[in-house]
Amino acid sequence: MVDQAANSPLLKVDDLRTTFTIPAGDVKAVRGVSFSLDRGKTLGIVGESGSGKTVLARSVMRLNLGTNVTTTGTAVFEGTDVLTRSPAEMRQLWGTEMAMVFQDPMTSLNPLVRVQRQVTEHLCRHLNLNRSEARQAAVDLLREVRIPDPETRLRSFPHELSGGMRQRVCIAVALACAPSLLFADEPTTALDVTVQHQILNLLSREQADREMAMVLVTHDLGVVAGRTDDTMVMYAGTVVEHAPTASLFADMRHPYSEALMRSIPRTSFPSHTRLAAITGRPPDLIDPPTGCDFSPRCPYVQDQCVNEEPPLVETDDPTHRLACWTPVGSPEARVAFEKNLAAGLRQAVAVDLSTTRSPAGGVDG
């Protein structure tokens, strides 16, 4: 039993689907996502706004509020499916086993409650600490997340702290009860660029020190590079590519991953280089397109892509999963690209312009 528990993944998500029912129809925000995460490992989930990455994280944590949400599939955490747990059982998991750092530290701390209570209230509930023990724990936590002068800061209100400080407080809140799984939902998107690195480094260090599993949700491929063990690229509520981070960056196969990569601005570009934005818009999730969801925006699109949905399957490398009929670098892709370029297809022309004008290469840093 013990061995089995140690060997089985901490979290195993299978065919997770989350749908929001709104007057205009059913928004299929997550459409059949499967992955697993081992203890102490890190997973990056990358995708643009509306790709379902936040909804996925919240579905696994059962934090999607409202009566119009339905989630199906399984999310087995520590041996039991969280999707079938009662609200009371979830409250036991929240904070102690699973915790979340939210996107905007300006709004995720209660503006009318002092830092001390926000950091300690769940400690008191879950670990039965008394007031002075909780206070000491709070001081230790704030010190751990590198907040100077923690004793004074405990008495502060959130509006008296800078954005970076607030996010550090949020991280302290999430770490307080020593969870085994931490979701960080775009933890640096709302912060200044100068602070982003510090916060990411803090998260990575805590993750390593505590041997805690972490899911890092971001729209920025640059954030996961070198920080997570695995990376999963999401598009329109599905996983399009999933691989160990190092091999993903070395051998990017999905046209959407490639497009995300191309849209990162680089300091090596000459000034006034036009950024290669992905042409078109994300698909309608109420009525998703047939075939591959990315086909209307893909420079390598061919007939099969429009008609048939590509399954997420292992490539020649079993750790690298991909859902694409014309993977980047394959002969089919080259043929399709030439054909699309000749036909003057918008997305193909845009890619052609950006690759011929600017030096190609990996991500800086």
Add this chain to the structure above:
Amino acid sequence: MGSFIATRLVRLVATLLVVSFLTFLLVNLLPGDAINALIPIEAQQDQEYVAQVRAEWGLDDPMLVRYGKWLGDAVRGDLGDSIVTSRAVSSEIAHRIPVTGELMIVTVIFSVLLAVPLGVMSAYREGSRLDQIISGGAQFALSVPGFVAGLLFIYVFAMKLGWFPATGWTRISNSISGNLMTVTLPALSLSVIEVAVYTRVVRSDLVTTLKEDYILSARSKGLKDGFILFRHALRPSSLTLITVVGLNIGLLLGGTVVVEFLFALPGLGKRLLDAIFQRDFMMVQGITVFVAMVYVVVNTLVDFVYLVVDPRIRKAD
């Protein structure tokens, strides 16, 4: 902080000046001559006597002069004498205010104690059957004026069940329990609309607050719903409630006039009504300015309550 207080105090004084002047103007515009209240009609044949009384009361002075005189006395706490009873207006007010004051305070307490749990339940189960019942009930209660509720309560609780006296007032100095018996029905009658208003205000603010990120964040910490509702969500949702309670103090004073009349309570509202019928302009003027002062002071206090509730306002000033 200092400038916050200073601004509010200057504003308070300015408001009182404007209100007292407007009241003076309005009372002067009332049809009928104050002389009719001062001397019986038969005695008005004596032109000399009439002129003497008019001069004595300054009725022939220009209005601004009379206002100046009145204001000069008023700032020293002398609101003049009633033309009907010749007693000082200020002592009449002092005699009547415990009744009206108690009625208003008890009404506000009843209303808030009922409205907050109702609003919280309604917002917590937004869209549920319970929410529909509470919101529908509030909608209905809004359309029930205090005197209708009062008549109903007198019929049910005084005449049929005999739990409370139908009319009259026992001073708190005479008997505390007797006092509570006489204040309950009038306060409940006034509370009906207040509860409805406050419930709706609490519900709508709380529904908005519950969609805030920090509520989701509190949930993700594994806190119980009740704790989140009362310790995280209620306080940010109470600013509108505080504002509306403050503003309603004015409406409530209007409401007490009718309810005091209905329950035959010796309060300020009833005294004001009598004074209007008697053309007792000094009394009308005095009570109105006093009521305006209470209203303005309460709403200035409300501004200070914001500071206590929301630390961000403390910083902004």
